[in-house]
Amino acid sequence: MQALRTAATGMAAQQLNVEVISNNIANMNTVGFKRQRAEFQDLLYQTLVTPGAQSSDQGTVVPTGVQIGAGVKAGSTYRITTQGSMTRTDNNLDLAIDGRGFFQVTMPSGETAYTRAGNLALNDQGQLATEDGYLVEPAITIPAGVTAISISKSGQVQVSQAGQTAPQIVGQLELATFVNEAGLEAIGGNLLKESGSSGAATTGVPGTTGIGTLLQGYTEASNVDPVSEITALIVAQRAYEMNSKVISTADQMLSVTSQLKS
Numbered sequence: 001m002q003a004l005r006t007a008a009t010g011m012a013a014q015q016l017n018v019e020v021i022s023n024n025i026a027n028m029n030t031v032g033f034k035r036q037r038a039e040f041q042d043l044l045y046q047t048l049v050t051p052g053a054q055s056s057d058q059g060t061v062v063p064t065g066v067q068i069g070a071g072v073k074a075g076s077t078y079r080i081t082t083q084g085s086m087t088r089t090d091n092n093l094d095l096a097i098d099g100r101g102f103f104q105v106t107m108p109s110g111e112t113a114y115t116r117a118g119n120l121a122l123n124d125q126g127q128l129a130t131e132d133g134y135l136v137e138p139a140i141t142i143p144a145g146v147t148a149i150s151i152s153k154s155g156q157v158q159v160s161q162a163g164q165t166a167p168q169i170v171g172q173l174e175l176a177t178f179v180n181e182a183g184l185e186a187i188g189g190n191l192l193k194e195s196g197s198s199g200a201a202t203t204g205v206p207g208t209t210g211i212g213t214l215l216q217g218y219t220e221a222s223n224v225d226p227v228s229e230i231t232a233l234i235v236a237q238r239a240y241e242m243n244s245k246v247i248s249t250a251d252q253m254l255s256v257t258s259q260l261k262s
Contacts, residue, residue, distance in 0.1 A: 002046075002068065003250040009071030010243035013040050016074050017236040024224045025233075032084065032116030032190055033222035035229075036077045043070040079182045084116075084223040086215060092149045093120045093128070096220040099212020101175030104137035104203070105130055105191060112137060114176055114201070117190040119219050128157075128171075132189055140171030153213040155206040175211050176201040 020038040027033040051065030086096050095118035097103070102114035113134070120136065123129045128140045140157050142149060148160040148167075155173030178184065183197025194201055207213045 001250045001254055002070070004247055006069065006071040007243045007246035007250065009043065009073065010246070011240055013038075013072045013074060014236050014240040014243065018233065018240070020077055021229055021233050021236065025226070025229050028222055028224045028226060030117075030190065030222050031119050031219045033224065034079050034081050034084075034116070035222070035224045036079050038077050039075045040072050041075040043073055045069050079184070079186075080223065081181045082223050084220040086218045087221045088218055089119075090217050091119075092151075092216060093122065094118060094217055094219050095120060095151060095173075096215040096218035097175065097206075097212045098215055100177050100181075100210060101206065101212045102177070102192070104174065104176050104201075105134045106137055106139075107134060107191075111193070112201075113187065113191040113193055114184065115190045115192065116220055118214075130190075134191075136173070138171065138174060140173070142170060143168075151214060151216045153207055153215070155214055173206065173214065174203045175206050176203045177211055178202070 017038045017040075020036050024035040027035075045067040046069075048066040048068065049062055051062060051067070053062045053065065054060070055062050083098070086098070095103075097116060097118065102116060103118060105113045105115055107113050115130065117130070120128055120130060122142055123133055123135075126142045126144060128136045128142070130136070142157075142159060143161065146159040146161050150158045150160070150167060151173070152158075155175070156169060157171040157173065158167040158169050160167045178194070178201060179199035180197055183195055183199070184192035185195045185198075187193050204211050
């Protein structure tokens, strides 16, 4: 009975849906995290009567035909790139991006990764880096003994030192943008990689056309909405239960068929 296999695809799809939702909820407090949404597609159809087929010698045609679907499959897990709320930290190395753009990070392999997580720190060489010690691009080194670090909305990094009246510029942060941000490949650790779907990175100074600005002393919170995720979880659970009910009903129908006697 085709209903058994069709309902099984429905249960598998809702299992995937729950896994995506659970990942969103697990990352509610992850800095710069962007929630995902599972999207699905119907499978191939078994055509018993083709729509538009001729039904008589007089040229009449079948208006709708008879097509039976084979179930559902996962189409994609789409990343929702809406802005997260700004969380004040008062840490002068924390940066939040207000608008479009990603920080650029140099991986140990030499590749460039991208992130919205601006909870930065200094390594043992005084270089600006992520939590995992990956250097921010372009590389910026903070001199030893500075009394204050100031990062403007446009990404200009200035430091103040004892005995100096004017601040010293030590670097300029740049952000990267993509034609299709949802097409970036997630690799964990709050990092994303360029892919064939995202398009090539375009870098520029924060605040220029199409690029967001920076807020020092803030981080961008996850854009996960707990109420929406719990609601989606309930809907996914009910859909899973309904598909399991279809399997149970189909099994009962097969049981009745097997008990028929000639």
